[in-house]
Amino acid sequence: MPEETIHDEMRKKGFSRRDFLKFCGLVVGTMGLTALPPMEASGMPLPLLHSSQKRAVKAVVQALQTKPRLPVIWLEFQDCAGCTEALTRSQSPTLVNLVLNSISVEYHETLSAAAGFQVEEAKQAAMKKYAGQYILVVEGSISPKDGGVYCTVGGKSSLDLLNEAAAGAAAIIATGNCSSFGGLPHANPNPTGAVSVLDVIKDKPVVNIPGCPAIPEVFTGTLAQFLVFGTLPELDSLHRPKTFYGHTIHDRCLRRPFYEAGKFADSFDDEGARQGYCLYKLGCKGPTTYNSCAVMKWSGGLSFPIQSGHPCLGCSEPNFWDGGGFYQGQSAPLSRPAVTTAGLAAAVGVVAAVGMGAYNQGQKKSLEKQEEKKEG
Ligand code: SF4
Numbered sequence: 001m002p003e004e005t006i007h008d009e010m011r012k013k014g015f016s017r018r019d020f021l022k023f024c025g026l027v028v029g030t031m032g033l034t035a036l037p038p039m040e041a042s043g044m045p046l047p048l049l050h051s052s053q054k055r056a057v058k059a060v061v062q063a064l065q066t067k068p069r070l071p072v073i074w075l076e077f078q079d080c081a082g083c084t085e086a087l088t089r090s091q092s093p094t095l096v097n098l099v100l101n102s103i104s105v106e107y108h109e110t111l112s113a114a115a116g117f118q119v120e121e122a123k124q125a126a127m128k129k130y131a132g133q134y135i136l137v138v139e140g141s142i143s144p145k146d147g148g149v150y151c152t153v154g155g156k157s158s159l160d161l162l163n164e165a166a167a168g169a170a171a172i173i174a175t176g177n178c179s180s181f182g183g184l185p186h187a188n189p190n191p192t193g194a195v196s197v198l199d200v201i202k203d204k205p206v207v208n209i210p211g212c213p214a215i216p217e218v219f220t221g222t223l224a225q226f227l228v229f230g231t232l233p234e235l236d237s238l239h240r241p242k243t244f245y246g247h248t249i250h251d252r253c254l255r256r257p258f259y260e261a262g263k264f265a266d267s268f269d270d271e272g273a274r275q276g277y278c279l280y281k282l283g284c285k286g287p288t289t290y291n292s293c294a295v296m297k298w299s300g301g302l303s304f305p306i307q308s309g310h311p312c313l314g315c316s317e318p319n320f321w322d323g324g325g326f327y328q329g330q331s332a333p334l335s336r337p338a339v340t341t342a343g344l345a346a347a348v349g350v351v352a353a354v355g356m357g358a359y360n361q362g363q364k365k366s367l368e369k370q371e372e373k374k375e376g
Contacts, residue, residue: 004068004069005064005065005066005067005068005069006064006065006067006068006069006102006227007020007064007065009069009101009102010023010101010102013101015101020061020064021057021061023064024057024060024061024064025057027060027064027224027228028056028057028060059228060228063228063229064102064227064228067227067228069102069103069104070102070103070104070134070135070223070226070227071103071104071106071126071130071133071134071135072103072104072105072106072134072135072136072137072223073106073107073123073126073127073134073135073136073137073165073169074105074107074108074109074111074136074137074138074139075107075109075136075137075138075139075140075153075161075162075165076108076109076110076139076140077138077139077140077141077142077143077151077153077158077161077162077178077179078140078141078142078143078150078151078158078178078183078185078192078194079139079140079141079176079178079179079183080184081110081139082176082212082213083139083175083176083211083213083214083219084108084110084111084139085213086213086214086215086216087216087219087220088111102224102227103135103223103227106122106123106126106130106134107119107122107123107126109153117154120154123165127164127165127168128168130168131168132168132170133170134168134169134170135169135170135171135172135173135223135226136165136166136169136171136172136173137172137173137175138162138172138173138174138175138179138197139175139176139178139179140158140176140178140179140183140185141178141179141182141183141185141186141192141194141195141196142158142159142162142179142194142195142196142197142199142200143157143158143159143185143192143193143194143195144157144158144159144193144195144200145191145192145193146193148160150191150192150193151192159200162197162200162201163200163201166200166201166204169204170226171204171205171206171207171226171232172197172201172204172205172206172207173206173207173209173219173222173223174196174197174198174206174207174208174209174210174239175209175213175214175219176209176210176211176212176213176214177210177211177212177315177316177320178194178196179196179197179208180196180197180198180208180209180210180238180239180240180318181196181208181210181238181317181318181319181320182194182195182196182199182318182319183212183321184212184321186319186321187321187322188321188322196208198239205232206239207222207232207233207235207239207240207241208235208238208239208240209222209240209241209244210238210240210291210315210316210317211291211293211315211316212313212315212316212320215244215291215292215293215296215298217292217296218241218244218291218292218296221241221243221244222241222244236290238318240290240316244291244292244296245290245291245292245316246290247290247292248286248287248288248289248290249285249286249287249289249290249291249293249294249306249312250286250287250288250289251294252294252295253286253294253306254294254306254307255276255277255278255279255306256278258275258276258277258278259278259280263275263277263278264277264278264279264280264281265277265278265279265281265282266281266282267282268282268309273309279306279309279310279311279312280311280329281329282311282327282329283311283325283326283327283328283329284306284311284312285311285312285313285314285317285320286306286311286312288314288317289312289314289315289316289317290316290317291315291316293305293306293312294306311326311327313326
């Protein structure tokens with residue numbers, strides 16, 4: 001393993017003790033997402049944490065002060081590098097940024113400074129030196145068809161490269177929909193025979209972090225657990241961490257009160273769209289898509305597609321390119337309870353509880369006004 005501890009590395013890069021402790025708090029908050037929403041966890045001073053959280057922070061502090069940096073080998077196959085882009089564009093100082101400073105990226109086709117034979121030799125050396133210890137990250141789908149000619153790096157097919165690197169990996173993280181489920185390259189007619197990591201690798205632990213791209217905080221939260229505790233998170237039947245994929249987008253959507261009230265936008269420029277109504281009839285896949293977008297959001301918690309007026313495309317589910325059409329409205333809304341003012345208030349309360357903030361308050365007021373008009 002790289003000899004310096006994570007704490008040493010952070011100090012070398014100018015992070016203070018306070019930054020380090022804040023990082024430990026963020027790690028705990030992210031790993032316990034269901035119990036402690038990240039918006040609350042971000043920057044929360046230690047005295048405000050519950051005692052169980054304080055114990056968890058202490059355990060993380062202890063681990064990061066003594067553990068060496070985690071070696072990572074990152075392979076890209078049939079991808080657009082969007083997951084890498086999303087990670088590297090995250091703002092500083094964030095959990096993403098800090099976790100990335102706590103790992104030792106030994107090989108990355110987009111980010112490595114070296115190229116050609118030099119970088120391929122460096123990868124071979126790292127796989128040998130850290131055999132059984134490194135995390136293998138895979139971005140992009142694998143193309144075994146026609147002898148693997150559609151995706152090669154350094155003269156080797158994606159299938160051979162994956163098998164070679166997987167052999168010495170402690171665990172594999174498939175980031176993005178392409179490596180998790182085949183993604184865009186897998187869409188009909190799938191000319192390259194694109195498959196996922198799990199279609200190829202059967203004898204190693206594989207965690208899927210699907211999304212197009214994967215949410216950076218979800219990727220780094222998973223990596224952080226391995227970094228700190230050497231364990232992988234509990235997974236669902238599609239190998240996704242339950243912590244981040246345990247709820248649908250719909251469960252925590254800020255437009256949910258409109259859904260419950262039966263108020264839908266029928267086109268992107270109608271009055272309903274302007275009022276922020278539910279996007280279900282515009283093809284929103286939120287009710288069947290499991291991910292944390294509505295809570296984690298993007299760009300430092302600024303927004304996510306539905307908040308910005310675009311229906312969910314279902315990018316963290318298998319077969320999302322072929323599975324039902326992006327903008328095809330559903331024929332009828334899913335079953336929903338009869339709307340009463342009390343029911344509406346309860347729905348608004350649920351949404352407010354997961355931190356929807358001022359935007360949702362605006363929606364609530366708008367709905368209340370409409371309800372008052374209706375009742376008056
Ligand atoms: S916009 Fe989509 S996720 Fe949000 S409430 Fe409507 S259907 Fe559900």
